[in-house]
Amino acid sequence: MLRTVTATRYVTPLREGGSLPGIVEADDDGLYVLKFRGAGQGPKALAAEIVAGELARDLGLPIPELVLIDLDPALGAAEPDPEIQELIAASEGINLGVDFLPGSLPYNPAQPPDPELAANIVWLDSLVTNVDRTPRNPNLLRWHSNLYLIDHGAALYAFHAPDPLDRARGTFPAIRDHVLLGEAGSIVDADTRLAGKADPAPAAALVPEAWADGLPYAEFLAKRLEGPREWVDEAERAREAR
Ligand SMILES: Nc1ncnc2c1ncn2[C@@H]1O[C@H](COP(=O)(O)OP(=O)(O)OP(=O)(O)O)[C@@H](O)[C@H]1O
Ligand SMILES: [Mg+2]
Structure with missing residues (x-):
């Protein structure tokens, strides 16, 4: 809760x-x-x-x-x-x-996260289809020398259209604009680290009933997590193209 x-x-x-x-x-x-x-x-x-x-x-x-x-x-x-x-x-x-993180600073590309963390963030954003982590709008804050992720409101955009589950398996071309692509280590390695641990059900269960939304977020993400995960290879290709 x-x-x-x-x-x-x-x-x-x-x-x-x-x-x-x-x-x-x-x-x-x-x-x-x-x-x-x-x-x-x-x-x-x-x-x-x-x-x-x-x-x-x-x-x-x-x-x-x-x-x-x-x-x-x-x-x-x-x-x-x-x-x-x-x-x-x-x-x-x-x-x-x-x-609220008082005194937090906007993301500074001169102080990037380590390649493993950057790859984990790229992997997460590909999984949840987050279009809002670009150089223009990084939605990363620096606070007490650590990086924090904010603003995931633009993720899961398929739910703003009919039949989101039919679109769950799709690729995510917007990953090529990700602010950390140039800093990230292997996305395939991030997938090895994270895919087995990712369980969307507990996170989806936290959406309050008061919003009467009832949308199948967990099912959508479970489908994206089923192999083969084309979006992982897509993100890896985008990284290699840098
Ligand atoms: N937890 C926080 N602590 C400190 N500052 C924050 C925090 N959350 C957001 N901000 C500041 O407020 C700005 C806007 O917040 P956020 O990105 O979450 O809103 P938004 O309306 O979804 O924005 P946009 O769609 O324009 O990216 C952030 O870029 C950041 O500067
Ligand atoms: Mg924002």
């Missing part, structure tokens, strides 16, 4: 994010980046954050804690921006929170 906290104060919008995430304080005195259920991408983007993010964590990849945040729309009363007020009003109830 993800922890559930209650937002006690809306602190400020995070202007960088496309989905207008905000920073909130919660009843455990923590600060969280709140991803609104009522944002344009909808609850499926929040479900993708949980499924991809918690699978990454299970595989030992570094990601900040994810929590569920109960939001009372009254917290938006003092917010002057009508767009944000609307977002808060549309997101009453359960939203997603990401532990």
Whole structure:
């Protein structure tokens, strides 16, 4: 189970994010980046954050804690921006929170992760079809000298179209734009390290029932994990082409 906290104060919008995430304080005195259920991408983007993010964590990849945040729309009363007020009003109830990493720095290509970690990240993003880890938008933070993965809302995009399971076995050409491809060691070796350990079911089970989504995320990922995994060879070819 993800922890559930209650937002006690809306602190400020995070202007960088496309989905207008905000920073909130919660009843455990923590600060969280709140991803609104009522944002344009909808609850499926929040479900993708949980499924991809918690699978990454299970595989030992570094990601900040994810929590569920109960939001009372009254917290938006003092917010002057009508767009944000609307977002808060549309997101009453359960939203997603990401532990806020204060003072974290954007990804610096001059300080890349070691080749094994980079390959593990490329492998994960190929598995969950994450299109948002590019040089323009790396969605990697550096905090206390360690790298953290954030923002998996664009993963599992097949679920935004009909019949996602029919598309599960497909390749993932967008991997050629991955920010860590040039740093990564062998993706085939990453597959050997990770494929046997990857169990999408526990991560998928963390999507809250309140979002009434019921989509087959675990089945989709289980299908991608069945051999032969063409997407692994595809990522390896993209790496070798660098
Ligand atoms: N946990 C965090 N701690 C500190 N800063 C964060 C955290 N999460 C996000 N940020 C900052 O906020 C920015 C936007 O967050 P995020 O990428 O999750 O939002 P988004 O709306 O999905 O963005 P986009 O679609 O534009 O990539 C990040 O690029 C980063 O600078
Ligand atoms: Mg982002």
